Amino acid sequence: MSAVYYTLGVVVFVVAILVSIGLHELGHMIPAKKFGGKVTQYFIGFGPTVWSRTRGETEYGIKAIPLGGYVKIVGMLPPTVDAVTGVADEVTYDEQGNQVVKVRKSNTGLFTQLISDARAAEWEHVKPGDADRLFYKMPWWKKVVVMAGGPSVNILIAFIIFLGVFATYGSRSLEPDAGRPVIDTVSACVIPYVEEGRACTKDDPPTPAVEAGLRPGDVITSFNGTEITSWEQFRALIRGNESGKAVIGYERDGQALVGRTSTTVQARPTSEKDFSLTQVGFLGVTPVAHVAITRGGPIYTLQQMGTMAKDTFEALGKLPVKVWGVARAIVGLQERSPDSPVSIVGGGRIAGETAAHQDFPIAEKLVFLLMLVAGFNFFIGMFNFVPLLPLDGGHIAGALWEALRRAAAKLRGRPDPGYVDVAKLLPIAYVVAVAMLIMGVVLIVGDLVVPLHIES
Template identity: 70%
Template sequence: MTTALLYLLGVLVFVVAILVSIGLHELGHMIPAKRFGGKVTQYFIGFGPTVWSKQVGETEYGVKAIPLGGYVKIVGMLPPGAAQLADETTVDADGNTVTRVRKSNTGMFTQLISDARAAEWELVRPEDSDRLFYKMASWKKIVVMAGGPTVNILIAFFLFWIVFGTYGTRTIEPEAGAPVVDTVSQCVIPYSDEGRECAADDPASPASDAGLRPGDTITSFNGTAVTGWDQLRELIRDNADGEAVIGYERDGRELTGTTSTTVETRPTSETDETLRQVGFLGVTPTVELVVTRGGPLYTLEQMGVMAKDTVQALVTLPVKVYEVGQAIVGVEERAADSPVSIVGGGRIAGEVSSAEQIPGGDKVAFLLSLIAGFNFFIGVFNFVPLLPLDGGHIASATWEWIRRGAARLRGRPDPGYVDAAKLLPVAYVVASALLVMGVVLIVGDLVAPVATPF
């Protein structure tokens, strides 16, 4: 019963934290938009049917049924087309003058753009003329659109700062000094088969041939004094299949063993999984827990590394999602490093919270890091310069700023506003792709979840 309650608590904490993050993201757009004089008619968390809403001034605040995002409606995001200036002005049922901008088109994308403009301008009233988003200064548009993802990155920063400043980053590393042997492989098992028991036809490991045992301290390798595990590992790998004379200490006695290392296909390092042919001995060192704590600068440094990893993950995201699709249909196992949706994040939060073998402090640090990681990814992802993401609007406003600035410097007429509506076909394609990927990840998290050791 307690385990189930802890699982539910973990899921609830994660989901509420993500919903709060969504709300703050949208505030990051709404607050500067209003400060710059823009008109915001809607502020909603979620999509789909409205669960609750309240009108406050000119803005409707509310919650919708599907908690997978949110939005703010800023009036006048799209400028009118050049051929749409013959406006149809009508009066609605409340006696308000409404400007309708419509155009008949034959091309599919042209019609989509025209319809989008029409839907946008049906919300515009004559008194809104000076409050339209597209008329804002370019730098104000950038601030408004960058506000949302910047909030997510700031949330991530403060949460990571809490974790790094109190709990710290924890790594298992070889003990300092000459490496002490923790385990000795009795045979050579290919890297792709690691984890299985030795078979009768597996060759004996070089370490076993040399007579090494757990507890031995390796002091030299082919005449080179050994001072640490990283140095020894490089000596072994560079030795390929050559002879190896190993000096080691056992119970205060200096001993020597002679063997030949074996060439094996192994990862380049613990942080680089690129496989290459290297020498193999068959020992692992004793390890220790290393805790590193730091403040804001340390947090920024760590987030810089995360940013690099996140960009790399974004590049491979379509491939990773495709692999999740294969896991759904049973073609292959779900990879441990595959992306997850909010559903998968909630499940992981629940499993960690209910795992009896994890201390309470570790659980709190993990949940904070998980929430921070989601926020950081959302923030970086939204800066991708493609519509309908925030980065697409930022790119459009930046180009407008550059183009107008260049025209001023060259003494040429103002080229006018950049028409983001022309990029709507790209937005529809990107939105469709994001929808498909989102559905695949949610289904994958339900039927083929990422395996956890808890």
């Protein structure tokens, strides 16, 4: 039965992500068509076409590799314009008098050739009568709406899911009871953080807490002469003590006792939000705690998403380093960090393990899966707003620069500088695309070779 639940969890997650991808592309396609643009293709996935149907001027379909999707909007790249005459490379007219622009290929360098080839490929889709429907000719604000539509849909999906969870189930966290910490559990042995959950072996040393004689129910009163008033204070003192001597005062059944030991140094998460490992002092106890539940509506959800956005921007800045860590873990040079990024393969695996977990109530499984889908959507949305081609944010940045440049020229009484030629940024786009491909492959391999698992 667990295999059935595992498969169900994977299928639900994958289908949810594919639906999200489809809605993302609709976020581009619908406004593009509303603004009169020509959309020739709408596909979910990449690679060989599995199924497609043409409706009107648009081909709709599904491809074999479900790792994304795309919408083909005609006229994304403008033709080359002569710097002196301001005339496009070559202009001809069809029998009806419609202007048709042809792009000459250039052989004056690698990057120039790449740009020229991209223009040529782009303009193969331009037909007579399309002159007024080309994307690059749209007003800048329409370009922003079209390109922002996709990632905005992902963020909207995340908001709807988060709102539903926060308003009903609530945001839940395990909080230590107020006042002096009461010991809930004492770890029998020192196990590396990345191996937590396994049983002790004869090679694992006892924890300092065991050596100090601590037991569940003991009330901590002091640490190295400092009076203890809260778990947070006690935890900070332990972490800062590194491998130093530790004199622990505690009460048991109303009797004041003292335990002596030395804390050991172990790699532990830097904080509750930052899971990167830091060498800190370790004792081996957990406090008596309770589940704190906070429920809220739209404002609370937006506040939470604001914090998530900040964390996401920080994570994007560390993404190359994190992926490098996954690559090192694949070849056995280090353990995989618990906060390392995962691909859709890893997300599906985590979804399957959650669905099959025997100790999780149905409600918690459902909430976890919903939050997993919402988290992926939020990250995809934020990632696509990064102002680099080929991401949506690169096109948005180009449209905003066009608006700024034209406004500045108008204020100075100078001629209209015309459209921003995003084709000139294609070399950067190719580098970014290759980097994204490499990171994607590393994460997929990592999720197969050194996968992350949910905590037991």
